[in-house]
Amino acid sequence: xxxxxxxxxxxxRENRGINGKQDIAxxxxxxxxxxxxxxxxxxxxxxxxxxxxxxxxxxxxFMNEFVARDPWFAGWCGVMVNISDVAAMGGRPIAVxxxxxxxxxxxAAPVLAGLxxxxxxxxxxxxxxxxxxxTDRGQLSVAILGRAGRLLTSFDARPGDTxxxxxxxxxxxxxxxxxxxxxxxxxxxxxxxxxxxxxxxAEDGLARAAKDISQGGIVGTTIMLAECSxxxxxxxxxxxxxxxxxxxxxxxxxxxxxxxxxxxxxxxxGTVIDRFARRDIGAAAIGSFNGSREVAISLGKHREVxxxxxxxxxxxxxxxxxxx
Numbered sequence: 450x451x452x453x454x455x456x457x458x459x460x461x462r463e464n465r466g467i468n469g470k471q472d473i474a475x476x477x478x479x480x481x482x483x484x485x486x487x488x489x490x491x492x493x494x495x496x497x498x499x500x501x502x503x504x505x506x507x508x509x510x511f512m513n514e515f516v517a518r519d520p521w522f523a524g525w526c527g528v529m530v531n532i533s534d535v536a537a538m539g540g541r542p543i544a545v546x547x548x549x550x551x552x553x554x555x556x557a558a559p560v561l562a563g564l565x566x567x568x569x570x571x572x573x574x575x576x577x578x579x580x581x582x583x584t585d586r587g588q589l590s591v592a593i594l595g596r597a598g599r600l601l602t603s604f605d606a607r608p609g610d611t612x613x614x615x616x617x618x619x620x621x622x623x624x625x626x627x628x629x630x631x632x633x634x635x636x637x638x639x640x641x642x643x644x645x646x647x648x649x650x651a652e653d654g655l656a657r658a659a660k661d662i663s664q665g666g667i668v669g670t671t672i673m674l675a676e677c678s679x680x681x682x683x684x685x686x687x688x689x690x691x692x693x694x695x696x697x698x699x700x701x702x703x704x705x706x707x708x709x710x711x712x713x714x715x716x717x718x719g720t721v722i723d724r725f726a727r728r729d730i731g732a733a734a735i736g737s738f739n740g741s742r743e744v745a746i747s748l749g750k751h752r753e754v755x756x757x758x759x760x761x762x763x764x765x766x767x768x769x770x771x772x773x
Contacts (some may be wrong), residue, residue, distance in 0.1 A: 452686075452697055458746060458753035463703050467669035467763070491677050491764055492603050493534040493661055494595065507534040515626060516560065516587045522623060522630070527591030527670060529632060530663070533728025534572055536644050537661040537709055539651030540597035542571070550588040557582050560589055570637040571644070574747035591704045596653040598649045603677035606712035608740040612674075612682060613718060614667060614734040615708035615725045617643070618692045627666070629705040630693075639728075643707060646724055655717050655724075662708035668701045668755060670710055671736075675756040678712070679712035681741030686748045692733030712738065 461467065470564035494505040509530050516523045528545055535542045547564055557580070570576050573593075606612075620631025632640060650656040660674045667689060675682045691700050707730065711722050718734050725732035741757035745752050755764065 451729070452581050452748060454746065454748050454751045454753050457701075458755055460698055461668050461701065461746070461755050461768060464665070466674065467665040467702070469558070471763075482531060485537045491673075493537045496538070496600065502596055502598045503538075503540070503596055503600050505538055505540045506592070507595075508590060508592040509534075510590040511588075513586060513588060516589050518625075519623065520556075520559040520587060520588060521563040521566075521632070522566075522628075522660035523589055524560040524599075525567040525633060526628075527564055527589055528573060528575075530661075531591055531593035532573060532644060532742060533661040533707070533709075535593055535595035535597075536647040537601065537659045538595075539599055539648050539656070539659070540595040541648055542573045542595060543594045543670055543715050544574050544576040545591055545593045546576060548580075548588075548590040549578070550581045550584045550586070552585055552587070554582050555586055559622070560587065560759045564591070566633075570632075570635075571643050572637070572639055572641055589694070596612075596613075596639035597635075597648065597651065599645070599654070601651045601656055603657040603658060603660050603674050606674060606678035606680055606738050607646045608680055608738050609715065610657055610680075610712040610738045611715050611718045611734045612671070612736040612738065613705075613721055613732055614662075614690055614712060615646075615709045615711065615722075615730055616662070616705050617691050618731045619729070620692070620706060622703075622752055627699060627705050630709075632706040643660050643728055644728065646728065646730075647709065650711070650721060650724065655721050656711050656713055658712040660710050662705055662710060664704055665701070666702035667708075667710070667735075668744075668746070671759070672756050672763050674710055674712070675742075676764055677736070678738070679742070680738045681743040682738050682745075684736045684744070684746045686746055688730075688733050689733045690733050690735075692745075
């Protein structure tokens, strides 16, 4: 299939999942939050320093349409994506709490079943939350507590670093959404060992920065990582790990069950890729950071800039912008 890079770039610039991240800037400004704080805001988790490391807090809310269409999987994702946020920062999960709204107990049942199934699979307990089964629609939010010894952030990638994408390709789309589902039928022991890769990389000093691939997919997450670190990056689309038969445009904005972007020193790239390969997870160097502020995609000799965050910030939370 022929890929027209200019058309692909134009589509990515208008992508709803990517541009929706702009809402973060307005909310952070209203709360008086910025990256120019002792612990920068704009990461996958909030961080509280403690004597022996860092406590990690994260929360995820889910679109009403998603909860209504696939309530069991929404419950599963409530646990899974929070665990991914903790892992992306070099941490290990401790416990989760949930807030569930539903029209009656029957409406809440599949969401709760999904939450319980994921908690059992990943070995992370649900320890409380909030429940309202007297509303007119289903809604879901889930929060997590974790702990990291050596912290990974979105703010520490540097020009010259290599960007690695690590994605579990053993899955399928959970239609009609662009969720690449590679976890619900996986053995629990495998899920837990796969998540352990990230904190192990942090503790071994092999990763400089990381972010889990979320809504907005590979491209949207790359934009956020580059902006937070105040760097530019060129993505080599030909190097991106992909499952067979999936259109490039859809894949670049897909939300995978297991997917991370990791900034590493060039000399450590092979070791990091091998850590994932040992667990049959697709991983490859897909680009390098530079001193510009441009996020660009390239294929062969063709290159297209998706966003220049010096001119058009997405999050408005880079340290450089905060200090300006």
